[in-house]
Amino acid sequence: MFILLMIQKYFPQFLLTIACCTGLVFLFRKFRPSDEQKQRKNAQFKEKLKMNKGREENLTDEIDDKDMQDMEEDFAPSLPENLAHIPFKFTKNSHSEMIKRSGEFYELMNKRRSVRFFSKDPVPEEVIRNIIKTAGTSPSGAHTEPWTFVVIKDPQMKQQVREVIEEEEYFNYNKRMSKQWVADLKPLKTTWEKKYLTEAPYLILVFKQLYSFNEDGTRKMHYYNEISVAIATGMLITAIHNAGLSTVTTSPLQCGIRLRSILERPPQERLVLLFPVGFPADDCTVPDLERKPLKDICVEI
Amino acid sequence: MFILLMIQKYFPQFLLTIACCTGLVFLFRKFRPSDEQKQRKNAQFKEKLKMNKGREENLTDEIDDKDMQDMEEDFAPSLPENLAHIPFKFTKNSHSEMIKRSGEFYELMNKRRSVRFFSKDPVPEEVIRNIIKTAGTSPSGAHTEPWTFVVIKDPQMKQQVREVIEEEEYFNYNKRMSKQWVADLKPLKTTWEKKYLTEAPYLILVFKQLYSFNEDGTRKMHYYNEISVAIATGMLITAIHNAGLSTVTTSPLQCGIRLRSILERPPQERLVLLFPVGFPADDCTVPDLERKPLKDICVEI
Numbered sequence: 159m160f161i162l163l164m165i166q167k168y169f170p171q172f173l174l175t176i177a178c179c180t181g182l183v184f185l186f187r188k189f190r191p192s193d194e195q196k197q198r199k200n201a202q203f204k205e206k207l208k209m210n211k212g213r214e215e216n217l218t219d220e221i222d223d224k225d226m227q228d229m230e231e232d233f234a235p236s237l238p239e240n241l242a243h244i245p246f247k248f249t250k251n252s253h254s255e256m257i258k259r260s261g262e263f264y265e266l267m268n269k270r271r272s273v274r275f276f277s278k279d280p281v282p283e284e285v286i287r288n289i290i291k292t293a294g295t296s297p298s299g300a301h302t303e304p305w306t307f308v309v310i311k312d313p314q315m316k317q318q319v320r321e322v323i324e325e326e327e328y329f330n331y332n333k334r335m336s337k338q339w340v341a342d343l344k345p346l347k348t349t350w351e352k353k354y355l356t357e358a359p360y361l362i363l364v365f366k367q368l369y370s371f372n373e374d375g376t377r378k379m380h381y382y383n384e385i386s387v388a389i390a391t392g393m394l395i396t397a398i399h400n401a402g403l404s405t406v407t408t409s410p411l412q413c414g415i416r417l418r419s420i421l422e423r424p425p426q427e428r429l430v431l432l433f434p435v436g437f438p439a440d441d442c443t444v445p446d447l448e449r450k451p452l453k454d455i456c457v458e459i
Numbered sequence: 460m461f462i463l464l465m466i467q468k469y470f471p472q473f474l475l476t477i478a479c480c481t482g483l484v485f486l487f488r489k490f491r492p493s494d495e496q497k498q499r500k501n502a503q504f505k506e507k508l509k510m511n512k513g514r515e516e517n518l519t520d521e522i523d524d525k526d527m528q529d530m531e532e533d534f535a536p537s538l539p540e541n542l543a544h545i546p547f548k549f550t551k552n553s554h555s556e557m558i559k560r561s562g563e564f565y566e567l568m569n570k571r572r573s574v575r576f577f578s579k580d581p582v583p584e585e586v587i588r589n590i591i592k593t594a595g596t597s598p599s600g601a602h603t604e605p606w607t608f609v610v611i612k613d614p615q616m617k618q619q620v621r622e623v624i625e626e627e628e629y630f631n632y633n634k635r636m637s638k639q640w641v642a643d644l645k646p647l648k649t650t651w652e653k654k655y656l657t658e659a660p661y662l663i664l665v666f667k668q669l670y671s672f673n674e675d676g677t678r679k680m681h682y683y684n685e686i687s688v689a690i691a692t693g694m695l696i697t698a699i700h701n702a703g704l705s706t707v708t709t710s711p712l713q714c715g716i717r718l719r720s721i722l723e724r725p726p727q728e729r730l731v732l733l734f735p736v737g738f739p740a741d742d743c744t745v746p747d748l749e750r751k752p753l754k755d756i757c758v759e760i
Contacts (some may be wrong), residue, residue, distance in 0.1 A: 165658065171472040171583045211531055226598075231542060233639050235639075235642050235643055235645075235646075236643050237643065237646035237647070237746075237748075238646060239642075239645060239646055240646075241646035241647075241746050241747060241748070242746070242747040243648065243744040243745065243746050243747065244744060244745060244746075244747045245742070245743070245744055246572060246574065246739055246743040246744060246745045248705070248738070248739045248743070249703075250703065250738060251648060251702075251703035253582075253583050253586075255703070256582075256583065256702050256703050256704070257583055257585050257586055257589070259701060259702055259703065260585075260586045260590055260593070260698065260701070260702040260719065261589050262591035263589070263698055263701050263702070264589045264592045264593045264595055264596070264698070267593050267596045267694065267698075268592075268593075270594050270596060271547060272598050273547065279523045281557075282478045282554050282557065282558055282642060283759075284558050284561075284562075285554075285557045285558055287753060287757070288558070288561035288564070288565045289561055290561050290753065290756065290757045291565045291569075291570050291753055292561070292564055292565045292569075294750060294751065294753070294756045295565070295568045295569050295571055295750060296693060296696070297573050297707075297708045298695065300640075300644055300647065301746075301748050303750065303756065304754055306651060306757075306758060307756055307757045307758070308757075308758045308760065309757060309758065309759045309760065310760045311759065311760065312760050316760050331716075337736060338534050338536075338680060339579070339680070339682060340599075341536050342536055342537050342538065342601045342680065342682070343601055344536075344540060345536075345538035345539060345540055345541075345542035346538070346542075346602070347544065360540075362694050379640070379643065381640060381643070381711065383688075384683075384686075385689045385710070385731075386683075388686045388689030388690050388692075389689050389690070389692050389693040389696065389708065390688050390693060391689075391693060392597060392689070392690040392691060392693015392694045392695075392696070392697070393568065393693045393694075393696070393697055394688065394693075395566055395597070395598065395693070395694070396693070396694055396697045397561065397565070397568075398588075400560060400561070400564050401552075401557050401560055401561040401564070402550075402551065402552035402556070402557050402560065403550070403557070404518070407690065409676045409686070421758075421760070430686075431686075434739075437549070437551060438547055438549045441546070442546070442547040442549070443544040443545060443547060444544065444545060444547045445538075445542050445543070445544050445545075445602075446543040446544065446545045447538075447542070447602050449595060449596060449604065450595065450604050452588060452591065452592055455591065455595045455604065455606055455607060455608055456588070456591045456595075456608045456609075457607065457608070457610065457611065457722075457724075458584075458608075458610045458612065458666045458720070459609065459610065459611045459613050459616050459729070
């Protein structure tokens with residue numbers, strides 16, 4: 159009875175309470191930023207930071223992973239469905255020949271060092287082309303060969319590339335990289351300054367392709383494109399050293415979009431690594447490092 | 460005046476309204492799942508799906524990226540700060556010698572094909588060791604050498620690995636991979652069945668290490684570990700082919716944690732790629748593929 163009386167007395171106020179609550183909850187939900195919104199805000203802020211450095215080009219990638227998923231419906235097969243399979247011709251070496259060859263190859267490769275000081279001595283173009291052809295024999299996911307090697311010989315273009323990289327690397331070393339990372343690189347004496355980018359006779363920039371186009375304009379999906387490109391790069395470094403040249407493996411952090419724009423590469427390509435290639439300078443030094451012995455990198459079962 | 464009267468009359472109800480609203484908003488916030496919670500729920504659901512397949516071991520990685528960030532404070536430098544830099548000794552080849560060597564190396568590497576049918580003919584262990592030593596000469600971020608090569612010769616272990624991979628691959632081909640991907644692999648005639656895992660005399664499993672330990676127990680951060688391992692793998696494939704052996708590059712999807720557990724590798728290691736190594740079977744076939752010509756993979760500036 160008492161409860162009924164209470165309800166009768168306060169019913170209008172009760173309704174008002176419910177209405178207010180609903181309204182407030184609605185407002186709160188609307189204005190509470192979701193994690194996604196927060197991320198977007200962070201990204202926008204970072205973008206602003208970059209823009210403030212006086213750049214004019216747009217630094218966001220035109221194609222992101224979400225777009226790739228949306229596009230998947232449009233992709234066409236990359237190989238003919240009735241692809242022939244043919245006998246594989248193979249000449250077998252003797253065991254002793256294999257032991258000799260593999261041992262000599264190890265000795266040769268073990269002489270390789272990452273070189274950061276180059277002479278300006280010229281290198282025949284044919285050697286560079288053979289090196290890139292060798293990298294192009296690398297395996298790739300579903301045989302998509304998802305790589306573009308941009309070879310820069312032109313001094314003005316090398317200068318332009320150096321300017322972009324040094325500007326970003328200055329920012330990397332001072333802002334973007336963790337203290338630990340900067341400390342870990344200190345013994346190698348690397349800094350934001352990259353003289354080798356104009357001293358080496360060639361720069362090879364390795365791009366991965368997210369997809370490519372078939373002749374009829376349909377898209378070909380490039381599976382495992384990053385890892386395929388990195389494996390091909392292992393062959394590239396091997397070929398550079400085997401030819402009698404030197405290089406250093408570099409990953410210009412945050413430079414990809416600007417360099418892609420300068421080099422006029424399409425939006426589905428992404429810079430993975432950059433290699434200066436040439437002869438070491440006469441006074442070239444290298445850090446006094448050793449490699450791990452076999453027992454520390456290999457487990458036999 | 461009217462307003463004041465109203466306030467006087469309804470003040471207790473007004474207070475009640477505010478209290479209710481606050482309470483309700485608080486409850487709503489508490490029970491509204493954040494994006495992060497949603498992701499965790501999705502992951503838990505996926506985990507359940509996996510568990511239902513009758514597996515007993517725990518399939519979640521013990522260390523994730525978040526843990527790595529939390530740990531960063533504990534990491535110690537990986538190289539001595541006062542590392543000496545020494546002159547680099549280098550013998551220069553003539554241009555004609557370089558053209559010859561690079562051309563011959565391309566011809567050799569261009570004969571390589573991915574092989575999926577192996578003979579059971581034995582291969583000297585020394586050759587396998589030379590191949591892995593060669594891969595170990597690869598460059599790596601801050602010289603961290605973030606790789607472990609697990610070589611399996613034992614037939615029972617190969618059988619165990621095959622069982623895990625075929626079980627997961629069956630699931631991959633039928634559930635996890637997109638229709639487009641399965642269609643793209645069809646011309647290569649790959650299926651969930653992997654006979655080569657027991658036929659080839661050796662399996663080489665390549666693990667990346669997220670970090671390692673210094674002698675004093677502090678952690679050494681492994682920068683760019685995945686790309687460094689992939690580059691080393693490019694050298695591994697080159698060395699396998701150069702020795703006169705064959706392989707195929709495989710990435711056993713979703714098998715990493717189970718294989719790591721069987722092989723008793725530590726939680727900071729992750730399986731990247733797996734290579735069966737040996738001689739091709741006498742009746743080995745390969746898909747009739749061609750490689751892109753230089754002009755399609757290289758841009759000269």
